[in-house]
Amino acid sequence: MSQLASLTLYHNDEARPIIEAIIADNPGVRVLNMPGAVKLDCEGSLVVKRASVEERLGRTWDPQEIHLVIISMAGHLDEDDDQFSVSWKH
Amino acid sequence: MSVVALTPDYEKHIEFRDLESNFHGNRVVYLHWEQHLSFCSAIAFPLPPSMPFGAFVEAIVKPHYNAHPDFEKIDWAQVVWMIDDEKRTPEMEKSLDENGVKHKSLVRFWTPGLSGYKGSAS
Amino acid sequence: MTAKKLGLKQRYAHMTRGLDWETSYQPMDKVFPYDTFEGIKIKDWSAWEDPFRLTMDAYWKFQAEKERKLYAVIDAFAQNNGQTGVTDGRYANVLKLFLTGISPEEYQAHRGFAYAGRHLRGVGPRVAAQMQSLDELRHIQTQIHTISHYNKYFDGLAEFPHMHDRVWYLSVPKSFFDDARSAGPFEFMIAIGFAFEYVLTNLLFVPFMSGAAYNGDMSTVTFGFSAQSDESRHMTLGIEVIKFLLEQHPDNLPIVQKWVDKWFWRGHRVLGLVAMMMDYMLPKPVMSWKEAWEIYFTEAGGALFQDLARYGLRPPKYADIATAEAEHISHQNWAIFYQYTHAAAFHTWLPDAKHMDWLSEKYPNTFDKYYRPRFEMWGQMAKEGKRFYNMALPQLCQTCQIPMGYTEPGDPTTICFRKTQFRGETYHFCSDGCKDIFEAEPEKFAQAWLPVHQIFQGNCGGATIPDVLNYYRMNVGADNMDYVGSPDEKLWNEWQADKIRTAV
Numbered sequence: 001m002s003q004l005a006s007l008t009l010y011h012n013d014e015a016r017p018i019i020e021a022i023i024a025d026n027p028g029v030r031v032l033n034m035p036g037a038v039k040l041d042c043e044g045s046l047v048v049k050r051a052s053v054e055e056r057l058g059r060t061w062d063p064q065e066i067h068l069v070i071i072s073m074a075g076h077l078d079e080d081d082d083q084f085s086v087s088w089k090h
Numbered sequence: 091m092s093v094v095a096l097t098p099d100y101e102k103h104i105e106f107r108d109l110e111s112n113f114h115g116n117r118v119v120y121l122h123w124e125q126h127l128s129f130c131s132a133i134a135f136p137l138p139p140s141m142p143f144g145a146f147v148e149a150i151v152k153p154h155y156n157a158h159p160d161f162e163k164i165d166w167a168q169v170v171w172m173i174d175d176e177k178r179t180p181e182m183e184k185s186l187d188e189n190g191v192k193h194k195s196l197v198r199f200w201t202p203g204l205s206g207y208k209g210s211a212s
Numbered sequence: 213m214t215a216k217k218l219g220l221k222q223r224y225a226h227m228t229r230g231l232d233w234e235t236s237y238q239p240m241d242k243v244f245p246y247d248t249f250e251g252i253k254i255k256d257w258s259a260w261e262d263p264f265r266l267t268m269d270a271y272w273k274f275q276a277e278k279e280r281k282l283y284a285v286i287d288a289f290a291q292n293n294g295q296t297g298v299t300d301g302r303y304a305n306v307l308k309l310f311l312t313g314i315s316p317e318e319y320q321a322h323r324g325f326a327y328a329g330r331h332l333r334g335v336g337p338r339v340a341a342q343m344q345s346l347d348e349l350r351h352i353q354t355q356i357h358t359i360s361h362y363n364k365y366f367d368g369l370a371e372f373p374h375m376h377d378r379v380w381y382l383s384v385p386k387s388f389f390d391d392a393r394s395a396g397p398f399e400f401m402i403a404i405g406f407a408f409e410y411v412l413t414n415l416l417f418v419p420f421m422s423g424a425a426y427n428g429d430m431s432t433v434t435f436g437f438s439a440q441s442d443e444s445r446h447m448t449l450g451i452e453v454i455k456f457l458l459e460q461h462p463d464n465l466p467i468v469q470k471w472v473d474k475w476f477w478r479g480h481r482v483l484g485l486v487a488m489m490m491d492y493m494l495p496k497p498v499m500s501w502k503e504a505w506e507i508y509f510t511e512a513g514g515a516l517f518q519d520l521a522r523y524g525l526r527p528p529k530y531a532d533i534a535t536a537e538a539e540h541i542s543h544q545n546w547a548i549f550y551q552y553t554h555a556a557a558f559h560t561w562l563p564d565a566k567h568m569d570w571l572s573e574k575y576p577n578t579f580d581k582y583y584r585p586r587f588e589m590w591g592q593m594a595k596e597g598k599r600f601y602n603m604a605l606p607q608l609c610q611t612c613q614i615p616m617g618y619t620e621p622g623d624p625t626t627i628c629f630r631k632t633q634f635r636g637e638t639y640h641f642c643s644d645g646c647k648d649i650f651e652a653e654p655e656k657f658a659q660a661w662l663p664v665h666q667i668f669q670g671n672c673g674g675a676t677i678p679d680v681l682n683y684y685r686m687n688v689g690a691d692n693m694d695y696v697g698s699p700d701e702k703l704w705n706e707w708q709a710d711k712i713r714t715a716v
């Protein structure tokens with residue numbers, strides 16, 4: 001059975017580079033647009049890479065800054081200095 | 091005791107909130123007209139146990155359901171009554187209690203041939 | 213030589229390690245008297261892992277930033293008279309139900325997590341529960357601040373804390389949290405942290421707040437999503453709690469399973485209010501309740517319970533019934549409020565033809581067959597000057613306290629009646645789910661404060677409806693009854709007329 005890892009983010013300028021980085025780094029990601037929010041789903045796992053976000057943002061970005069734009073999630077979370085991920089392993 | 095409680099004597103402190111004795115001489119009776127879900131649920135009344143069933147029909151049942159367009163078409167002689175889980179023919183001059191309507195009993199009734207607005211059970 | 217910067221994981225370990233201590237002159241069991249009686253066995257509290265490695269300094273920094281942004285939006289909304297730009301005056305009724313029925317539960321969550329944070333002896337969950345307790349306090353504060361602006365214009369908002377503790381339908385969410393808060397700390401964590409926050413809270417906040425945005429309410433969507441950004445931390449706490457309990461001892465499984473079953477069903481019942489808001493109360497609906505249920509329960513819950521199956525945990529009992537009910541629950545709930553509009557602190561209305569067509573499209577299996585005729589009949593009656601009211605009080609479910617208006621699984625034309633006996637007394641239920649919950653803890657639920665019975669006992673201000681509404685502090689003729697003809701409608705129409713005048 002399908003197990004979607006998921007992040008829901010604000011749909012605003014601040015989150016846009018993160019949304020774009022997720023779409024670029026997670027092939028097969030499903031994008032669900034809602035007024036004010038965007039839900040990104042990917043089979044098994046979903047990753048946000050610091051380097052990809054920084055590339056789009058043009059400044060350094062701490063993965064913990066995701067707290068400012070995250071609305072919801074599904075999956076087990078892991079974060080370190082280089083990335084933020086949600087995944088199902090079982 | 092099935093509740094898992096911090097205090098071992100929890101049971102001694104239960105406050106049974108809805109005992110018949112709390113209703114000032116009345117008991118709670120629930121009433122429901124089947125197949126007419128415009129009335130969203132059964133309705134509740136505090137009633138004296140000595141109230142004759144016939145008076146219950148006239149003073150409680152009829153005025154609370156007469157807003158429905160099917161109401162005029164009810165043939166009261168044909169109504170099928172159920173008190174708690176048993177289909178019954180209530181004795182109209184006998185009391186609610188004598189007819190088996192106890193505290194928190196549910197009285198349901200069916201009106202044969204009538205199944206709500208355009209047959210939708212509404 | 214520069215010191216090497218620590219990585220996030222080491223930094224977090226460094227900042228949070230050793231915050232705890234073993235007591236010396238009092239036994240630990242006396243300091244933490246509440247974390248054993250539920251039967252949960254913990255072998256090693258240090259096995260707790262925080263998924264979000266958020267230290268206190270980072271927590272304050274991010275929360276301050278969120279607040280700054282939120283209040284900027286709220287101020288701008290007020291300055292621009294944002295309330296005049298929502299889709300329709302009916303929209304304000306969503307906020308009335310939210311402020312009276314949901315915001316006070318944020319406060320209850322705040323209290324509950326403060327309690328869990330005090331009484332769990334492991335440092336990891338205690339810190340997480342305390343942070344969450346602060347978050348929940350922030351939520352009710354921001355909700356009051358945001359909605360206070362609407363209170364300047366619309367009825368039904370002014371007495372929200374008073375109403376929450378008394379009004380018949382608000383006893384539904386109130387008793388839900390009262391039940392959780394009067395349980396032990398572990399049950400509270402599973403009830404609110406896991407079942408509510410992880411499994412069900414998305415259904416409350418995401419589609420609903422998105423609906424606020426869609427209806428032009430930028431202030432509400434902002435507090436909603438600002439709160440929800442804390443929810444993802446709460447969700448990880450919920451999932452961590454359940455993993456931790458299931459990994460600690462095999463004896464925990466049946467206890468946890470019982471709580472998951474109970475709180476899923478209780479949450480499902482409470483969220484029926486949200487279903488009705490989404491399907492009937494948003495002037496421009498954004499997503500049907502059924503669609504939201506598919507995404508957030510069937511799909512997201514499916515992934516979760518598949519993951520937890522490795523511990524022997526199965527999906528909540530009656531999940532199938534709840535899923536089947538997603539076809540009915542919003543319609544049945546709106547019908548309840550429509551006929552009791554005289555006793556509700558928000559306005560009701562019948563869906564118009566366009567809205568009914570939307571409902572037919574979203575609910576092809578049920579709407580036209582069971583619910584459209586009901587609304588059409590009432591519409592006809594209203595046209596003839598015989599607006600339909602239910603003039604008696606409803607029978608309530610002993611567990612969820614909702615009027616017993618739900619139908620038999622598989623038969624939407626017959627009310628589902630369930631009952632049981634306890635110490636010679638009869639108790640009635642809306643469903644097998646609610647009946648099971650009672651039967652597992654009859655000593656607790658026999659004490660339920662059922663608004664209808666309390667009215668009959670003379671404990672709610674008097675014997676007549678006006679007495680009771682007065683006890684609720686309901687401003688009769690303004691707070692209650694239909695939207696059409698209400699002071700809210702009059703004000704809204706004046707705003708619209710003003711706009712046209714200015715435009716000309």
Ligand SMILES: [Fe+2]
Nearest residue numbers: 318348351439
């Ligand atoms: Fe909250």
Ligand SMILES: [Fe+2]
Nearest residue numbers: 348409443446
């Ligand atoms: Fe929360």
Ligand SMILES: [Zn+2]
Nearest residue numbers: 609612642646
């Ligand atoms: Zn119930």
